[in-house]
Amino acid sequence: MLRRCGTHIRELKLASVERTFHDQRLSPDSASTDYQKTIHADLHFHVVYENKTLEGGYIPDQQIRDQIDVLNADYELTGIRWKHVNTTRTKNSEWFNRVAPENEHEKNMKTSLRTGDASTLNVYSVGFRDGEGAGLLGYATFPWDYTNKTLLDGVVALYSSLPGGTLAPYDKGRTLTHEIGHWLGLYHTFQGGCEGSGDYVGDTPAEDSPAYGCPTKRDSCPNDPGPDPIHNFMDYSDDACMREFTKGQISRLRAQIGAYRGMRK
Known part of the structure; x- marks a missing residue:
């Protein structure tokens, strides 16, 4: 199985979003954000399962604790x-098997389970076995969508991708690291390919397409500086290959959550 993320943005919307964010970033409130301060963010973990077996999505508490540590x-x-606030457990085979971005199962699941405000991260573990979501490892909402899609805000991940799961080589918890990166305002490192503004982060080398495995020295945009960022959490590499966010990504995500999630300290 290859990593497949369901978080995408169309180019026309991307351009509009980035223009608005540029203006937000120049505002006094955003400019005064102190990126050195630690932000303590609440995380609610919602286990959606089909039956009380590991194969049915009933992941143990220790696996969730291990994921928070990652x-x-x-x-x-x-x-x-x-900060892991709590864990809920809900038996619903339709949600477990058939949830997908913005379908009725997602809307029903999140309407029932979601809690908190724009700064509260809600994580849902599901099976992605049938329908339009089949084969996904996860997906997330972006910060700027919160106002218009409040009830859909959050991250959905395949239960077997948690640390110690059965989805090698995606079994070390990096699926949630990746999807939360989107929730914080980051794009894929291969956004836009070799052309244009890419992922709107200056220190991530351009990348034409996702990296799979751990292809060292891969350079899919040879006319641009640097080899592909295969170790970046926002690529598609194996979990063991992922290990970093760049300084530019950190600056961007802190500005994003300050502007759209009210997370400044």
Whole structure:
């Protein structure tokens, strides 16, 4: 199985979003954001399962704790500290198997389970076995969508991608690290390919397409500086290959959550 993320943005919307964000970033409130301050962010974990077996999505509490540890290690340099507030468990085979971005199952699931405000991260673990979401590892909403899609805000991930899961080579918890990156305002490193503004981060080398495995020295945009950022959490590499956010990504995500999620300290 290859990594497949369901978080995408169309080019026309991207251009509009980035123009608005540019203006937000120049505002006094955004300019005064202190990126050195630690942000403590609440995280609610919603286990959606088909039956009370591991194969049915009933993941144990220890696996969730291990996932939070991975997130806090991966996000340490960003200054964001994830606080696991609680875990809910809901038996619903339709949600578990058939949830997908903006379909009725997602709307029903999140209407029932979501809690908190724009700064609260809601994580949902599901099976992605049938329908339009089949084969996904996860997906997320972007910060700027919160106002118009409040109830849909959050991150959905395949239950077997948590640390110690059965989805090798995607079994070390980096699927949630990746999807939360979107929730914080980051694009894929291969956004836009070799042309244009790419992922709107200046220190991530341009990348023509997703990286799979851990292809060292890969350079899919040879006319641009640097090899592909295969170790970046926002690529599609194996979990063991992922290990970093760049300084530019950290600056962007801190500005994003300050502007759209009210997370400034």
